[in-house]
Amino acid sequence: MLISSTKQGDLLKKNWVKLNLFYIGQSTKKHQIFRAKQWNKSLEKIFKNIIYNEKYEKIGFIKDIFGPINFPFISIKILPNQSFNPNDKFFTKIA
Known part of the structure; x- marks a missing residue:
């Protein structure tokens, strides 16, 4: 069964989750630590x-x-050579 491009686009959008996070700081292991607001x-x-x-x-x-x-x-591990701004909005996908 084929899915039209608009339906497929809608499915892709539904999997994204905006993370509502408050930045705490950096750990000794160089991970960025956040607190979930919701x-x-x-x-x-x-x-x-x-x-x-x-x-x-x-x-x-x-x-x-x-x-x-x-x-x-x-705890978020930032990829090497990736810029990081704790004030950015962060997203992830839920399968």
Whole structure:
């Protein structure tokens, strides 16, 4: 069965999730640590996912999710030679 390009585009958009994060700082392992401002159980699926910026460029991946259940900390490993701005908006895809 073929999917029209508009339906396929709609499917691609539905998988994107904007992450509402507050920047804490850098860990000793050079990971960027954030705190989730909003969280629900379904977001646990983002563990080990690739993180994208507003231009949908790969900037890194989620290394760990830890701390309180309601508002966990998220550790992001930035890819080598990738610029990082903690004020950017971050996105990931949920399969």
